[in-house]
Amino acid sequence: MFNPERIITDRARAVNASGIRRVFDLAAKLKDPINLSIGQPDFDVPASIKEAAIDAIRNGFNRYTVTQGIPELREKVRTQIGRELTNWSGQTDGQDFGVLITSGVSGGLLLALLACAGPGDEVLIPDPYFVMYKHLVTLVGATPVFVDTYPDFQVTAQRIEPHVTGRTKMLLFNTPSNPTGVVATDQACR
Ligand SMILES: Cc1ncc(COP(=O)(O)O)c(C=O)c1O
Known part of the structure; x- marks a missing residue:
């Protein structure tokens, strides 16, 4: 028997609504808000x-x-x-x-995660991180492990190392970072 409640998979249900979308909804109720949310260039x-x-x-x-x-x-x-x-x-x-x-980063990341990480694997995500990273890792059945990079937001070996276990498969590393804008330096990464 057709059950409409079964259309959306448990996998998709496990992705909770992105915080940024909730902020959009809140901002839509403000008068003349300044949009600092999405990385739209301010030049053509x-x-x-x-x-x-x-x-x-x-x-x-x-x-x-x-x-x-x-x-x-x-x-x-x-x-x-x-x-x-x-x-x-x-x-x-x-x-x-x-x-x-790939056409965009999201597709590339999903393919890389599908190819390399799955149930039982851990994926390191420097925190703060781009909103989608945690959900991409959850979608492929792997476990996100967050690496605190406060207060300077540099992804250093000292910060990463304590989180590396026998189950670590990947590190999601991007520079410049979104949302902090920090550019990784050769010195900080050592
Ligand atoms: C750090 C980071 N990862 C992934 C994405 C997603 O990229 P795309 O829109 O090319 O799929 C973005 C987009 O802003 C981003 O800033």
Whole structure:
């Protein structure tokens, strides 16, 4: 028998409403609120980027690509990351694991978590963290473990190390950080 209450899975029900959405709802009732919530740039997309996008579409460059992303783009990303990070080649045992192009970060994170973490695994999340991280980890059945980074919000080895256990699979690390804006420094990470 069809039971409408069973449409939404327990997995989806386990994700509680994001705090940011609750703040949106509250702010909607304020008169002239200043919106500091979502990371919308306060400047327009540069004209050269708009033109490049339009040129690409006009030239028929608007179809499916190979799944992992256009090789030339992946190579440029690899070179850029290689310039910014030391000891990173994008290769493990001669196999190329380094760069995957996705449409947005959320999809990439979900794929990475689905591929690497599941029930019984722990995923380290420096706190404060982007609102979705905890829920992404819960969705794949893994356990989020929060690493306090107050008061300077740097993700340091000293802060991470006490939380590493035999079950730790991943560290969700992003720089600059959202929401703090802190940029990781080489010195702080040691
Ligand atoms: C730290 C962080 N992770 C993930 C996301 C999600 O990115 P996307 O909108 O590309 O899916 C954002 C978006 O602002 C973010 O700031």
